[in-house]
Amino acid sequence: MMSRETLHGAQDHWSRFTLRQRLLRYGGLALTLLVVGWALRSIDVIWAWVWDAPSQMADLFGRMMPPDPRNLPTILEAIWQTVNIASLATMIAVVVSLPVAYIAAQNTTPNRAALWAGRFILVSSRSVNTIIWALLFVAIFGPGIVAGIAAIMFRSIGFLGKLLGEAIEEIDRKPVEALEAVGASQFKIVLYAIVPQVMPAFFAVAILRWDINLRESTVLGLVGAGGIGMILQGAIDTFNWPEVSMVLLTILALVVFGEVVSTYLRKKIL
Amino acid sequence: MSTGKDTWRKPPFIANPALRYGLYAVAAIYFVVTLATLPIDWERVSDGLTRAQRIFSGAFPPSFDRAGLLFDGFMESLKIAILATAGGIAVSVPLAFMAAGNISVKPVYLLGRGIIIVARSFHPVIVAIIFVKAVGFGPFAGALTLLVYSIGFVAKLLAERIEEIDFGQVEAMRAAGAGFIATLAYAVLPQIMPRLVGLGIYQLDSNLRASAVVGIVGAGGIGATLANAFGRYDYDFALAITMVIVGVILVSEAVSGFVRKRIA
Numbered sequence: 391m392m393s394r395e396t397l398h399g400a401q402d403h404w405s406r407f408t409l410r411q412r413l414l415r416y417g418g419l420a421l422t423l424l425v426v427g428w429a430l431r432s433i434d435v436i437w438a439w440v441w442d443a444p445s446q447m448a449d450l451f452g453r454m455m456p457p458d459p460r461n462l463p464t465i466l467e468a469i470w471q472t473v474n475i476a477s478l479a480t481m482i483a484v485v486v487s488l489p490v491a492y493i494a495a496q497n498t499t500p501n502r503a504a505l506w507a508g509r510f511i512l513v514s515s516r517s518v519n520t521i522i523w524a525l526l527f528v529a530i531f532g533p534g535i536v537a538g539i540a541a542i543m544f545r546s547i548g549f550l551g552k553l554l555g556e557a558i559e560e561i562d563r564k565p566v567e568a569l570e571a572v573g574a575s576q577f578k579i580v581l582y583a584i585v586p587q588v589m590p591a592f593f594a595v596a597i598l599r600w601d602i603n604l605r606e607s608t609v610l611g612l613v614g615a616g617g618i619g620m621i622l623q624g625a626i627d628t629f630n631w632p633e634v635s636m637v638l639l640t641i642l643a644l645v646v647f648g649e650v651v652s653t654y655l656r657k658k659i660l
Numbered sequence: 661m662s663t664g665k666d667t668w669r670k671p672p673f674i675a676n677p678a679l680r681y682g683l684y685a686v687a688a689i690y691f692v693v694t695l696a697t698l699p700i701d702w703e704r705v706s707d708g709l710t711r712a713q714r715i716f717s718g719a720f721p722p723s724f725d726r727a728g729l730l731f732d733g734f735m736e737s738l739k740i741a742i743l744a745t746a747g748g749i750a751v752s753v754p755l756a757f758m759a760a761g762n763i764s765v766k767p768v769y770l771l772g773r774g775i776i777i778v779a780r781s782f783h784p785v786i787v788a789i790i791f792v793k794a795v796g797f798g799p800f801a802g803a804l805t806l807l808v809y810s811i812g813f814v815a816k817l818l819a820e821r822i823e824e825i826d827f828g829q830v831e832a833m834r835a836a837g838a839g840f841i842a843t844l845a846y847a848v849l850p851q852i853m854p855r856l857v858g859l860g861i862y863q864l865d866s867n868l869r870a871s872a873v874v875g876i877v878g879a880g881g882i883g884a885t886l887a888n889a890f891g892r893y894d895y896d897f898a899l900a901i902t903m904v905i906v907g908v909i910l911v912s913e914a915v916s917g918f919v920r921k922r923i924a
Contacts, residue, residue, distance in 0.1 A: 426746045429739040434880075435800045443795045443804075450794045474694045481691060517906040519873045521785060525890050529715055531708040535698050609785040612877060619786075626789060634790075638782070645781040 450631070457639055458632030465621055465640050472617035472644070475535060475610065476603040479542035484596050487547045491554035498558055498584065512555070515548030520606045524615040533614035541615055542603050549599055557591035558584060593659045601652040608641050618644075715895055722903055723896035729885055730901060734908065737881035740802045741867035747803070748810025748867075749860050755811060756818035756852075757844060763822065763830070772819070780812035788874035799880030806867045806874065813866070814859050821855045822848060858920050865916040872905050 407415065439446075493499045494508030524541035531537045565583035574582070611619020618641060625633040724730070758764050758772030787808050791801040829847040838846070875883020882905060889898040 422746075425742060429742040433739040433743065433799055433803075434736065435798065436796070439796050439798075440800055443800075446794045450790070471698070474698060478691065478694060478698075481687070513910070514906070517909050518902065519869070521873045521876055522886070522902065522905075525876070525887075526715075529890070530712045532701070532704045534701065534704070536700055536705050536708075605781075605783055609783040612785060612789070622786065622789075626793065638786070641786070642778065642781050646777070 453631040454635035456632065457636040458630075459636055461621075461633055461636065465618070465637055468611075468618040468621045469640055469644055471535065472607045472610075472619075473604065475538045475542060475617050476600060476607040479539045479607075480546060480596065480600045480603050482539070483543045483546035483550055483599070484592075486543070487550035487554060490547060490551040491558060492580070494551055495555040495558035497561070497563070498580075508551070508555070512548045512551045515544055515546075516552065517548075518545070520545045521609065521613060524610050524613045528614045533616075535616035538607060538610040538615035538617055541610060542607060545606070546599050546603060549602075550595055553595045554588065554592060557588045557595075561587040590659060594656055597652045597655050597659075601648045604648040605645055608644070718893070719895040719899040721896065722900035723894075724900050726897060730882070730904060733875075733882035733885035733901075734904070736799055737868060737871040737875070737883070740799050740806060740871045740879075740881050741864055743803045744806030744810055744867050744871075745860060745864045747807045748814055748863065749856070751807065752811050752815040752818055753856070755815040756822055757848075759815060759819040760822035762825075762827065763844070763848065772815075776812060776816050776819070779808050780816065782808075784809045784870050784874050785877055788877050788879040792878045797878045797880070802871055802874050802879030802881055805879055806870055809870055810863050810867060814856075814863055817859055818852060818856060821852050825851045854923060857923055861916050861919050861923075865912045868912050869909055 490508050490511050492508075493504040494512055496505065499505040499508065520541050523544045524537060527537035527540040527544075531540065561584060565587070566579055569579045569583050607617050607619075608622075609619050611617045611621070612623050614620070618637060622634065622637045622641075625631075625637060755772055755775060758768050759776055760772075761769055764772065784805050788801060788805040791804045795801050795804065825848060829851070830843055833843045833847045871879075871881045872883045872886070875881040875885070876887040878884065882901065886898060886901045886905075889895075889901060
């Protein structure tokens with residue numbers, strides 16, 4: 391048994407971090423506080439409005455109560471339109487993203503130029519937000535559903551293509567090699583060795599994107615691209631707060647519905 | 661003779677043929693019917709090509725004449741994102757404790773989950789509109805919006821992480837007679853700290869992205885600059901802004917990926 395003295399000599403109290411780690415942690419914390427402080431001091435905010443905010447918010451919510459269900463038929467019609475925009479755009483985007491994913495995956499791309507072209511399509515699609523796509527397509531097609539479908543579709547291609555490409559890169563090479571060995575054509579290799587392996591990922595990703603698109607299509611109308619957002623914008627512009635809260639409740643219901651459906655479908659598939 | 665299976669066929673993804681063809685048929689019918697019944701003005705759509713040409717010819721080459729405006733917009737977006745992330749994390753930690761099934765009591769748990777679901781359900785742009793109406797135009801509305809947006813993501817994932825913690829440490833603290841707050845601070849918080857930092861960095865990146873969008877409805881930042889450029893048909897300036905947004909997003913994605921790799 392060790393004597394008390396040797397124990398003391400070795401280490402008289404336990405500490406979780408070394409001095410270096412502790413300095414790094416406090417340094418990181420100080421840096422974070424500094425940055426937040428800088429942002430807080432230099433941001434261009436009218437502070438009177440900040441102190442006023444809680445009462446303004448309470449006032450706004452007070453005006454929203456109770457929700458006004460008189461316009462419910464119109465709202466439901468717009469919600470149905472929103473669902474259609476999301477679903478159609480997802481369907482089209484899935485089809486378009488397949489070849490993009492194929493050329494953007496390292497193990498299936500025909501050559502380097504195609505690989506970079508594929509990656510460029512994916513990155514540019516994902517980096518531009520749906521609303522910005524919608525602004526562009528409203529300018530091109532005019533206000534309405536077509537602009538909405540195009541915006542959702544252009545945004546989804548990057549997401550679907552990226553995840554599908556990753557699924558293709560993770561496939562087991564052996565079926566591909568087996569088919570190559572018996573002299574199958576490239577088309578048959580894709581159909582019989584690659585497609586079956588990425589099928590579950592394909593459906594999972596498509597359902598996930600549909601769920602996201604449902605949420606995204608609720609705001610398309612705010613820039614004029616169709617769906618429930620148009621009604622929301624109209625109600626806000628006319629200060630019809632009870633209708634605003636009705637629309638918000640309907641959107642909440644839609645999103646929860648989408649989440650339930652997509653969770654159920656994913657469980658079925660995986 | 662060829663009644664037997666002399667050729668091999670690929671097994672279908674959905675084994676039941678009725679279900680398989682039924683699903684295909686439903687999908688096809690849905691596609692055709694909705695496409696046909698949607699109020700689409702095909703004439704306008706076909707006009708789109710010429711209009712697209714006009715927009716793109718107006719957009720090229722991108723104009724960086726007003727780089728100062730662009731820079732100011734970006735700095736504002738950055739500040740909005742930083743403040744919203746800091747505030748969002750500050751609110752998310754207690755909310756995540758509330759919404760974790762293993763350390764919270766049932767009514768508090770349900771309240772916490774409810775708040776998270778509501779925060780997640782509304783697109784940031786909708787939240788931004790409401791805040792702009794409530795507290796006026798500008799970066800404050802944007803920061804509040806992204807704060808709500810951060811709660812939806814950080815609190816949800818943090819609560820899930822709390823539900824996965826090693827409960828032995830909590831039991832040890834309780835056995836030693838520690839109070840509730842002490843248990844959270846010494847048994848739970850150290851276990852979720854790495855995830856919290858990772859989520860914070862990810863959320864900063866994500867808020868920077870979203871701040872470009874909420875600005876379009878008047879919540880400050882680069883989005884406001886972009887919406888103005890679009891509204892004035894300054895397509896060359898709009899293209900310049902979009903290019904810079906994409907560039908900044910790529911850089912911030914790389915930086916946040918690098919930092920998170922170092923931490924994890």
